[in-house]
Amino acid sequence: MKKPLFAFLALLALTGAAAAQQIDLGGIGQANGETVGYIIQMFGLISVLSVAPGLLIMVTSFTRFVIAFSILRAGIGLQSTPANLILISLSLFMTFYVMAPTFDQAWNTGVRPLMDNQISQTEALEKISDPFRTFMLRNVRDKDFDLFADLARERGQQVSRETVDLRILVPAFIISEIRRGFEIGFLIVLPFLVIDLIVATITMAMGMMMLPPTVVSLPFKILFFVLIDGWNLLIGSLVRSFN
Template sequence: MARHLLFFATGALALTALPAMAQDGAGVLGALGDVFSDAAPGSDERASLSGRILQLVALMTVLSIAPGLLMIMTSFTRFVIVFSMLRSALGLNQTPPNMVLSSMALFMTFFVMQPVFEDAWEGGLQPLLNNAITEEQAIARIGDPFRDFMFANTRPRDIELFEGLAARADGTEPAPVPETAEDASWRSLIPAFMISELRRAFSIGFLIYLPFVAIDLIVASVLMSAGMMMLPPVLISLPFKVIFFVLIDGWYMLAGSLMESYVPLAGG
């Protein structure tokens, strides 16, 4: 786990260095021009240097879209939505803060996705760093664990929807619903996984809301019967909702239920 945290921290540091690199872009381009001028046209050195530059550009591109990939291809979306709905159900506007909820969702995502990260590291990234496989093979091997995870946690109905839309856009006959992760295309699997995550997150959020709405109704009824109609019910029900959530050990139950809601991989 620490190795993956170090990997993501390195990516974050690289992202913070991009603005400075952009400011010195003229100097970098000038230096690259000098290097190219020293290499003879068509030489192996120039071809190798061009390949390294393309790899650097590809790496910077991947790092720039890494936050988006973290949200759409992992369990982060479900966690952060459920935590936000819990805060709204409790009636707390800024407690816990957004930073706390996002950090909690992030590290719970690392916990759930650790088998996937391990498979991606051992099967694709580590052999690539050891020059045992090519970049094309590494990309496929890194993506396979994520595809297995998303396929295992996506409704077949959602995949069927996007497979049908893709076939209609291409002017072909709709393909049957994929039975394995290898049969599912990235084009259909990623959006299908996203809407499946949103559906499950809102379903969990609805169940979380019910007991707190019941507390609000009970408090409002008591205040009405006591003739305290000018007293806001939320002001009275807030401490009861907080103590209710604490007494049932709500954070323990919610975190455990969220992490157990994912289908574990066969190798995880």
């Protein structure tokens, strides 16, 4: 688990680790381009680390997991159980599980050679980002990719799927993940909706007008989800949904 985590942190930092080691604090007072370049690199590193959660959402499977889990909780009718902390933690660990091959490849081809001073920062950046680019290309919808590619072509940019810019691929991947998350959420909510309708029909027929149907249907929905081993089915389906 450590290597995937280090690989992802290296993706967030991009060029920060090597740059931080090369900074000569004694040269800060000298007005030269090298010192200014180091300061800009450090500023960029701090800025990237400050938006690390956003980067995690943008280039990994986290979005699909957290949307599906949130819709599941709403479909059952529970307001705060499981708690947000549990859902987010589960989404994070499932993200590390799904992205483990990508993290390992980024670590072995980019981070480790950079730490051993075998490659330059520019080469490391390319080798670290390539596995994530491949993952996003495998899971992005063609329609969403074509949307941003066409918008880029309207501005005069040349777009190739093999060498597409991350500024085009990442937003296409995000909206693809949001769509798939809602598609999975619809399938999750549907059986719970049927239970709500059945309970509402029965309570209305019995003349219990003042009793909210959701109060009666809640234990039945929880029992149904437990009997079908819902967590096992849901997690397995989500993991298999990634190519």
